[in-house]
Amino acid sequence: MDLLAVALAGVHFALPLAYYSYAKAKWLPRPWNVKIDENYKPKVVVIVPTYNEGLTIRDKLNNLYEQNYPRELFEIIVVDSASEDGTAEKVREWGKEHPDVNLKLLEEPVRRGMNPALNFALKHISKDVEIIIFTDADSYWPPDALRSVVKYFADPIVAAVTTNIVLASREGLRRKEEMGENVYRSYYNNLRVSESKLHSTPVHNGALVAFRFRFIRKINGIPEFTGNNDSTPASIIAFMGYRAIQISDVTTVELLARNNFLRKVRRAQHLLLSFLKTKRYAKKLGIYVKSPFDTIWRIEWWLHVINPWLLVASLSFLIFNLVFYGSVTALVLIGAGLIPLMLKAYRAWIMQQVYLIIAAVRNLWTREIMWSK
Ligand code: GDD
Ligand code: MN
Numbered sequence: 204m205d206l207l208a209v210a211l212a213g214v215h216f217a218l219p220l221a222y223y224s225y226a227k228a229k230w231l232p233r234p235w236n237v238k239i240d241e242n243y244k245p246k247v248v249v250i251v252p253t254y255n256e257g258l259t260i261r262d263k264l265n266n267l268y269e270q271n272y273p274r275e276l277f278e279i280i281v282v283d284s285a286s287e288d289g290t291a292e293k294v295r296e297w298g299k300e301h302p303d304v305n306l307k308l309l310e311e312p313v314r315r316g317m318n319p320a321l322n323f324a325l326k327h328i329s330k331d332v333e334i335i336i337f338t339d340a341d342s343y344w345p346p347d348a349l350r351s352v353v354k355y356f357a358d359p360i361v362a363a364v365t366t367n368i369v370l371a372s373r374e375g376l377r378r379k380e381e382m383g384e385n386v387y388r389s390y391y392n393n394l395r396v397s398e399s400k401l402h403s404t405p406v407h408n409g410a411l412v413a414f415r416f417r418f419i420r421k422i423n424g425i426p427e428f429t430g431n432n433d434s435t436p437a438s439i440i441a442f443m444g445y446r447a448i449q450i451s452d453v454t455t456v457e458l459l460a461r462n463n464f465l466r467k468v469r470r471a472q473h474l475l476l477s478f479l480k481t482k483r484y485a486k487k488l489g490i491y492v493k494s495p496f497d498t499i500w501r502i503e504w505w506l507h508v509i510n511p512w513l514l515v516a517s518l519s520f521l522i523f524n525l526v527f528y529g530s531v532t533a534l535v536l537i538g539a540g541l542i543p544l545m546l547k548a549y550r551a552w553i554m555q556q557v558y559l560i561i562a563a564v565r566n567l568w569t570r571e572i573m574w575s576k
Contacts, residue, residue: 204520204523205521205532207520208516208518208520208521208524212513212517215510215514223390226394226397226401230400233400233401235355235400236400237355237360237361238357239354239355239357243353244273246277247272247278247334247335248328248334249277249336249338250280250337250338251279252317253282254283254285254576255287255290256340256341257289258288260290260293260294263340264306267279267338267344269346272350274303274304277305278305278307279304280308280328281294282324283309283310283311284311284314284316285312285314307327309324311323314573315573316573317430318425318430318432319427321432322427325419325425330416334353334413334416335414335416336349336352336412337433338411338412339410339457341460342409342410342458344455347453348455352364352366352411352453361445362415362445362447363413363415363437363440363441365395365404365407365411365413365433365437365448366410366411366449366450366454367455368388369388369455370456371457372458390548392449399447399449402495402499403440403441404447405434405437405477405496405499407437408449408455409433410455410456410457414437414440418440418443419436422436422488423488427572428480429480430469430473430571430572430574431474434473434474435473435476439481439484442481442486442494467558468558468561470558471555472570474507474562476566476570479508508563510556511556511563514556518537518540520533521533521536522537
């Protein structure tokens, strides 16, 4: 039984490591194979969904204000869902102070969740807009983010673009320092970019996720079977055979949440729902075509849906052996699994498994389509 436990844990760690090494060696160095054009300057609408973002919204708008993209080609829509902390007021105020910005505030009378709010906002965007971008209120872009993202859309095969991301505390943001799980993030960013070089990545970031508007209309808006506005629509687009990529020439910053644990579980819940439902959804829409993205999808599906449970099984066997048979080997093996927790990257990996496991269980009774801050 100890042997079985070792085998399960072996598979759990070896598979992602092998995948990562392979992707990084074989795919990451590849060229993009898309036409990138710095002079391509289409109309862009940036949409910020807000619910009780009174503390962040002014910083967010100031940050968007610093984008060096032609102002006349760039509109900001804030869609607020009945915030109780004066978010909408602050947006109106900021708008008055910045009459040179094309800013629209949409207010929903009742809160229904982020994706319904975004779908409501989509109805207010004219069809000649080429690109729409979703961005969370608690995330920040470098000044050239828009330019860098948009240039990839010069190629009609590209229909979704997201960026690298790091986490920072409010103070860290001021000091422009990276922190926390950023060791893990670099593994994660590398993997997403590698997948994108081959074709597309199924995991996008809500700090900045850009879509060719036409595609979002074609899939009838943001699906509401999951709470996310990034990974699911991007994956549907990849299933259409178009590219949904993470680029590495922009790194956005996301503020660490006060309750990071719950946030991570909720996100894992949404991601799991995405892996469980998106492919079928794409097929039902009749837009699915076979592409190299299928391989990436299968592997990531395994890594998110199945792989965490190998660790659970392995640990259960060892604990069983220890408790019922007093197995010293089991004790040593458990120790061997715990000691590397001193390493940040290992700890981040284990935590990710914990989030995915709790998320899978939690999805049985709540999908967290609406969440508290
Ligand atoms: N209009 C509106 N209505 N906006 C909302 C609502 C709502 O009911 N609920 C949340 N938002 C806004 C928040 O104000 C924020 O700007 C953004 O949606 C993301 O919400 P957060 O509360 O910051 O959650 P998060 O950081 O965990 O969100 C991330 O996870 C989601 C998927 O699980 C983001 O990356 C999302 O983009 C991602 O889809
Ligand atoms: Mn957030």
